Amino acid sequence: MPRPLHICPFCSLHCDDVRIDEVAKHGWVANVPCDRATAGYQHAFRDALDARCGDDRCTAMEASKHAQTLLSGSIPYSLVTTGTDLDSAKQLHQLQEAGRIRVLVDETASAEAWRAAISREGTLAATLGDIRTHADVLWTIGEVDAETPRLRERIDADQKRWVQSSSLDAESLAEIAFAIRAETVPEDSGTAVTEAIRASAYLAIILGRHAFVDSEATATAEMLCKLLWHLNQKRRAVVLQLDDAATNRSVTAWQSNTVISSIAGNETRKIDLRLGTPPDGARPVRLQIGGIDRGKAFAEVFLPASTIGIHRDAVVVRGDGTVTLPLVAVTASVQPTPIERLHQWITA
Ligand code: SF4
Incomplete structure (x- = not known):
């Protein structure tokens, strides 16, 4: 029996017609006419990713310690994301309320x-x-x-x-x-x-x-x-205007009746952490957790994480803000989710 069509987690459009098959020797393969999605699925299905310190591959423990050294004394950490799922957005908001991080949305001017x-x-x-x-x-x-x-x-x-x-x-x-x-x-x-x-x-x-x-x-x-x-x-x-951070914006508005801060318009603001893949032209950070590792120019240290909507069920608000969509996991991962990794790192 064919698998149900999958909702793509890789941009705010969340196309709901992706066919995913398990192919002998190749593992999971997504069938979708979209370069961005293809890159996202290939990356997620590879799963066993290395951590990185500077230009060198390392263990997650080494990367975590190196980032702790780089960021000692920076609490609350400034954390940027283009957008997350609902549960991660709630947890980010709670960490912000607890004074551990300051959340910023990565968007253009x-x-x-x-x-x-x-x-x-x-x-x-x-x-x-x-x-x-x-x-x-x-x-x-x-x-x-x-x-x-x-x-x-x-x-x-x-x-x-x-x-x-x-x-x-x-x-x-x-x-x-x-x-x-x-x-x-x-x-x-x-x-x-x-x-x-x-x-x-x-x-x-x-x-x-x-x-x-x-x-x-x-x-x-x-x-x-x-x-x-x-x-x-x-x-x-x-x-x-489709909004990658529609979910985070909604959570902040529901929970605190405030507007989530944005990275735009303040080029001098220091950014410590990033959750997820950096967009083109993104400002460098000290530590990136999860997403695609785009190298030292984007993050001094990289900690891998599993992918929401591929390895874990989740809920997101679509970019036009009109519907809430369920993202359904396809397979398990050896990695924690980005928000779990963030909690581990902050409390280490
Ligand atoms: S990355 Fe491509 S397939 Fe995925 S939601 Fe966006 S446009 Fe659709």
Whole structure:
């Protein structure tokens, strides 16, 4: 009997159609048309991973001790994560309440700017299902494909008109906004975007990583909010920004009625620990626990851990914040989970 389809734990889209088979001599194999997922599954199924101190492989005990030496006197440790499952998020919150760590979400300046803008101005958010069913025009801004490689497939983008902008600066967006209000054609690169927006009955704007130029993120995000209100006078216009840390944000809000801190906008803040794989361009930390080890440039010390959703059941909030999904374990692991490893390390 075929195994039930698996929910992928490797990005906030959480595709629910991954086929996993056990193949003689090869162990577990995931069948999914996604490079990010393929790398994640291959890494997780390898399981018996080495710890690392600097450039050298070592035992987990040696790595743990080395990190203790590097971080002695740093309590509360600053800990960054792109996002975790529900139980880990609760435990991180408890460790923060106990004064052992300070939790920060690893997100770009534009993601933080958009969140701040909509908290002031409000916006019309949309779910993946809304966009798939209703949108006739998609405008993607920033790096959407690298972050969520199957997003276009999941919202039937091939059936819709679609335009793309790289990171937007305030001037480019102002030109587009002016052209739409004045019903003129913008001077340069915004022509295709402006035409597509004008032709839309239901416009979905999808914000990827680095949607706005970092130095102008706040102004650009506010301008986009205002453009949305204008667009909604004549058509439906919504925004989707998938959030890797949707689960952690929800837990912090439920448990303490506060907003979880972000790494964005404070380049000088010292970061001690990372839970999970560092994204491209991530700041280096002293100790990384779990995820893919990307080397010394990302973490001085690496402690391996099992993978949530592969080796352990878990629950996550999907990146559009609308549904809670069960992640189901496929196989057992010799490693503790990242949050168990963190507890072991902190109490050692
Ligand atoms: S898009 Fe994300 S959730 Fe979907 S298969 Fe790829 S990594 Fe997994």
